[in-house]
Amino acid sequence: xxxxxxxxxxxxxxxxxxxxxxxTTSTFVALSSTGGGDLYYSVxxxxxxxxxxxxxxxxxxxxxxxxxxxxxxxxxxxxxxxDYPEIYAMAGTVSGTTIxxxxxxxxxxxxxxxxxxxxxxxxxxxxxxxxxxxxxxLKMTIGSVSGNTVTMSGSITTxxxxxxxxxxxxxxxxxxxxxxxxxxxxxxxxxxxGTVSGTTIxLGDDTSTSNTDKVLAYGKSLSKLxxxxxxxxxxxSSGPTLxxxxxxxxxxxxxxxxxxxxxxxxxxxxxxxxxxxxxxxxTYIYFIYADDTNSKLKAxxxxxxxxxxxxxxxxxxxxxxxxxxxxxxxxxxxxxxxxSNTGGDDDAYCLTDIFPVSASVSxxxxxxxxxxxLTGNGTINNVGYASCTVRGFCYKVYDGTDPTTSDSKVYDxxxxxxxxxxxxxxxxxxxxxxxxxxxxxxSEGTSYGTRVDQYTNGVTNPSYAYADDANxxxxxxxxNGNMKIKLSKDGGSNWSNELTETAVAGEATYEYGDGDTELxxxxxxxxxxxxxxNFRLRITFDNDVQSRWTYYGFGFTLGASDIVTxxxxxxxxxxxxxxxxxxHLKITAYYGTSTIPISAGAVAFATNGRKTGEGAGAxxxxxxxxxxxxxxxxxxxxxxxx
Numbered sequence: 001x002x003x004x005x006x007x008x009x010x011x012x013x014x015x016x017x018x019x020x021x022x023x024t025t026s027t028f029v030a031l032s033s034t035g036g037g038d039l040y041y042s043v044x045x046x047x048x049x050x051x052x053x054x055x056x057x058x059x060x061x062x063x064x065x066x067x068x069x070x071x072x073x074x075x076x077x078x079x080x081x082x083d084y085p086e087i088y089a090m091a092g093t094v095s096g097t098t099i100x101x102x103x104x105x106x107x108x109x110x111x112x113x114x115x116x117x118x119x120x121x122x123x124x125x126x127x128x129x130x131x132x133x134x135x136x137x138l139k140m141t142i143g144s145v146s147g148n149t150v151t152m153s154g155s156i157t158t159x160x161x162x163x164x165x166x167x168x169x170x171x172x173x174x175x176x177x178x179x180x181x182x183x184x185x186x187x188x189x190x191x192x193x194g195t196v197s198g199t200t201i202x203l204g205d206d207t208s209t210s211n212t213d214k215v216l217a218y219g220k221s222l223s224k225l226x227x228x229x230x231x232x233x234x235x236x237s238s239g240p241t242l243x244x245x246x247x248x249x250x251x252x253x254x255x256x257x258x259x260x261x262x263x264x265x266x267x268x269x270x271x272x273x274x275x276x277x278x279x280x281x282x283t284y285i286y287f288i289y290a291d292d293t294n295s296k297l298k299a300x301x302x303x304x305x306x307x308x309x310x311x312x313x314x315x316x317x318x319x320x321x322x323x324x325x326x327x328x329x330x331x332x333x334x335x336x337x338x339x340s341n342t343g344g345d346d347d348a349y350c351l352t353d354i355f356p357v358s359a360s361v362s363x364x365x366x367x368x369x370x371x372x373x374l375t376g377n378g379t380i381n382n383v384g385y386a387s388c389t390v391r392g393f394c395y396k397v398y399d400g401t402d403p404t405t406s407d408s409k410v411y412d413x414x415x416x417x418x419x420x421x422x423x424x425x426x427x428x429x430x431x432x433x434x435x436x437x438x439x440x441x442x443s444e445g446t447s448y449g450t451r452v453d454q455y456t457n458g459v460t461n462p463s464y465a466y467a468d469d470a471n472x473x474x475x476x477x478x479x480n481g482n483m484k485i486k487l488s489k490d491g492g493s494n495w496s497n498e499l500t501e502t503a504v505a506g507e508a509t510y511e512y513g514d515g516d517t518e519l520x521x522x523x524x525x526x527x528x529x530x531x532x533x534n535f536r537l538r539i540t541f542d543n544d545v546q547s548r549w550t551y552y553g554f555g556f557t558l559g560a561s562d563i564v565t566x567x568x569x570x571x572x573x574x575x576x577x578x579x580x581x582x583x584h585l586k587i588t589a590y591y592g593t594s595t596i597p598i599s600a601g602a603v604a605f606a607t608n609g610r611k612t613g614e615g616a617g618a619x620x621x622x623x624x625x626x627x628x629x630x631x632x633x634x635x636x637x638x639x640x641x642x
Contacts, residue, residue, distance in 0.1 A: 204253075217235050233287070
């Protein structure tokens with residue numbers, strides 16, 4: 001379900017509190033507290049492969065312990081931390097891997113604050129919620145930021161006078177919020193809604209879970225889905241189980257959907273284990289949680305439809321035994337999970353390929369190519385939210401666009417995990433270019449790999465035949481270097497005599513077709529051979545029909561009285577002992593001395609011109625020139641006989 005980056009370690013200084021905030025698609029800020037009670041920050045980045053790089057770990061505030069962080073905008077964050085027995089807020093500007101913090105401002109001073117949370121409703125205002133240690137009364141207040149200056153300008157509002165713990169707050173938009181908190185008086189989880197206008201808070205609906213024995217663990221218990229919905233989590237200690245539900249806010253009413261079991265584990269043991277939940281879009285949610293029962297750190301996905309939640313059966317193990325968990329959302333395809341391991345080290349994973357949750361697929365080059373068959377090669381890199389039930393290849397005759405499952409396809413049905421796969425394709429048309437794509441389907445949809453174009457004869461692109469001498473076109477794997485050529489002008493109904501050239505393994509280059517011995521004895525009159533004629537050239541290696549290559553487009557424009565007495569193919573090729581490659585193909589037409597187009601001064605090679613001592617019709621050929629009346633033999637300036 002997830003692709004994991006290599007774990008990145010930020011600190012080995014016994015971190016006992018970690019929080020994270022995603023700023024951009026590639027930048028996040030991580031906060032961690034040490035056992036000595038100092039708060040540190042690090043600016044981290046992720047690359048296209050999900051690899052995490054931390055900047056220098058820097059002291060943010062001495063004497064600080066637990067902290068919360070929220071994004072103001074892409075370069076500004078708001079941090080709330082505890083400096084026993086009080087909590088403070090400070091704003092910071094991020095530049096590269098450095099944060100410049102303004103002066104901390106006291107949020108609450110009367111009594112010790114036990115648990116707290118913060119969320120920014122926009123780039124100016126933020127809201128802090130906290131419970132006091134003497135009576136555990138739950139309160140909230142609003143602050144504002146200008147540059148790095150924080151002002152606590154709002155009045156303090158009491159949310160609940162009961163024995164409250166571990167509050168969590170999220171804003172659905174710039175004015176509406178939802179609070180989740182634990183009420184120890186009746187062992188229930190409560191949800192409080194409200195609105196803000198500037199620094200004024202108006203409380204709305206107050207709703208509780210129906211059953212008792214509900215506990216909020218350390219971590220973020222709320223995450224926004226849409227402007228009207230959120231996802232909430234809590235631990236049902238009677239199980240113990242980690243549960244989640246969808247909250248729907250239609251002011252002033254809050255509706256709590258059915259609770260679904262994320263995992264039957266203890267996420268709130270004595271070690272300080274915790275969980276966190278985040279969203280990718282309005283449909284998909286992700287849980288990171290420490291399983292105290294089995295000493296594991298896990299990741300799991302869920303899907304929301306209305307108020308219903310379906311949980312993926314797959315889990316991703318991040319670490320053995322971890323606590324103090326938080327999630328930073330980077331983009332629709334990556335989140336970063338930060339946590340402390342059993343040694344107190346501050347570690348992080350980047351989880352990529354998490355959305356879309358359909359499978360991630362890639363296409364490789366086709367193999368075993370013949371005139372009418374081949375083998376498709378693909379890989380399911382990531383199955384996505386649910387197991388793949390179909391995997392295969394879609395294809396069509398090349399037209400420059402990508403094939404889909406609406407085109408021809410071959411596939412297998414079943415339950416498939418990640419890994420490479422193949423599928424044979426039959427019934428193709430010989431000497432035709434096709435486009436192929438691997439695809440895989442799960443319950444969330446169909447994903448495709450990139451397009452691969454393939455000629456059924458194995459040649460990638462015949463136009464490379466006219467490449468320069470330095471560029472060869474790989475045609476086929478062979479066991480020896482025999483290359484054979486035939487020519488036809490009628491679509492292959494009548495081929496010329498086969499010409500054969502044998503290369504030696506390791507031979508760099510040879511020219512094929514030099515000299516009059518490679519001329520074909522075809523006699524086509526000019527009325528049959530003209531610019532509209534498509535000559536068909538066939539090259540085979542070792543008579544292997546799987547390597548056959550047919551190419552069209554060689555045309556000649558001749559007068560009606562001209563007679564073609566021969567055609568020559570000039571070809572360069574090389575063979576390395578296993579693969580033979582071809583380039584530089586050229587067609588040349590030869591004529592008789594009485595029919596060749598002439599002008600004074602023209603020079604030609606007369607294939608039937610006779611040298612001294614040669615009989616009529618037995619000429620082996622010689623160079624001649626035209627003097628305006630006759631073709632002349634340069635050796636003795638005599639007229640060529642034929």
